[in-house]
Amino acid sequence: MAKTFTLADLPDCVPIFPLPGALLLPRARLPLNIFEPRYLAMLEDTLKTPHRLIGMIQPVPLPEGRAAPGHMRLHQIGCAGRVTALQETEDGRYLITLSGVCRFRIGDPREGFAPYLRAEVAWADFERDLGRTEQDPGFDRPAFLDVLARFFAAAQLNSDWDSLKQAEPELLVNSLSILCPFDPEEKQALLEAPTLATRRETLVTLMEFALRGGGEEGSIQ
Numbered sequence: 001m002a003k004t005f006t007l008a009d010l011p012d013c014v015p016i017f018p019l020p021g022a023l024l025l026p027r028a029r030l031p032l033n034i035f036e037p038r039y040l041a042m043l044e045d046t047l048k049t050p051h052r053l054i055g056m057i058q059p060v061p062l063p064e065g066r067a068a069p070g071h072m073r074l075h076q077i078g079c080a081g082r083v084t085a086l087q088e089t090e091d092g093r094y095l096i097t098l099s100g101v102c103r104f105r106i107g108d109p110r111e112g113f114a115p116y117l118r119a120e121v122a123w124a125d126f127e128r129d130l131g132r133t134e135q136d137p138g139f140d141r142p143a144f145l146d147v148l149a150r151f152f153a154a155a156q157l158n159s160d161w162d163s164l165k166q167a168e169p170e171l172l173v174n175s176l177s178i179l180c181p182f183d184p185e186e187k188q189a190l191l192e193a194p195t196l197a198t199r200r201e202t203l204v205t206l207m208e209f210a211l212r213g214g215g216e217e218g219s220i221q
Contacts, residue, residue: 004130005051005102007124009051010051010053011051012120013118013119013120013121014053014054014080014104014118015045015055015114015116016054016057016118017054017057017116018072019056021183021184021187022056023178023187023191024056024079024080024081024178024191025079025174025190025191026100026101026103026130027099027100027133027170027174028174028175029084029098029100030056030100031096031097032095032097033094034093034094035093035094039116040092040094041114041115041116042114043083043086043094046083047083051082052083052084053081053082054080054081055079055080055104056098057074057075057077057106058075058078058184058187058191059075060074060075061184076105077103077106077188077191077192078121078191079100079101079102079103080100080103080104080121081101082098082101083097084099085097100129102123102126102129103125103129104122104126105121105125106119106121107119133170134196135170135196136170136173136195136196137197138197139169139200141169144172145161147204147207147208147211148164148176150207151180155210157181173196173199173200174199176203177190177199180203182206186206189206190202
């Protein structure tokens with residue numbers, strides 16, 4: 001049975017994993033391949049905690065030539081996931097699954113001797129993430145799947161359409177938000193959507209934008 005959390009259960013400091021383009025959402029799952037020594041250390045430390053939470057967050061892209069070595073700006077909102085599956089490979093990597101628990105607003109870094117970033121986090125703005133599966137009363141499945149089919153065809157992506165036709169709206173929208181090949185800033189917009197309906201609308205807008213060519217260069221290659 002999956003562990004449930006209340007605001008009181010959540011720690012005031014979590015390890016932070018900055019990863020461009022990696023989107024985690026509440027009640028969704030994100031597979032990760034852990035191989036860098038600092039993140040192997042982060043995982044080992046995380047598994048010793050009762051909550052087993054890792055905070056996923058996206059770096060802010062800086063203009064070319066502006067990034068200083070070792071310097072990284074982060075978006076203010078991320079999502080914490082609990083390590084719910086782990087497999088060690090023969091070459092020393094870990095294949096893990098994070099199950100999304102709650103979004104957070106990042107605060108000050110927590111000083112220490114760990115080789116990875118730890119930071120204070122605030123959860124209160126996202127308490128609804130800890131509730132039940134979110135509903136989307138305005139969800140029009142046929143219209144949504146029509147846009148999705150055209151997007152997948154243009155992007156040369158495959159899917160199990162029978163499953164998509166039956167999936168609950170939250171699982172469908174959140175899974176597609178995670179899996180679709182959007183750029184990091186578009187993924188951040190999906191993360192920050194306040195409701196499932198807003199995320200679905202954002203997702204449709206991104207797919208339609210890509211189908212129109214995504215501007216001069218285009219989003220679908």
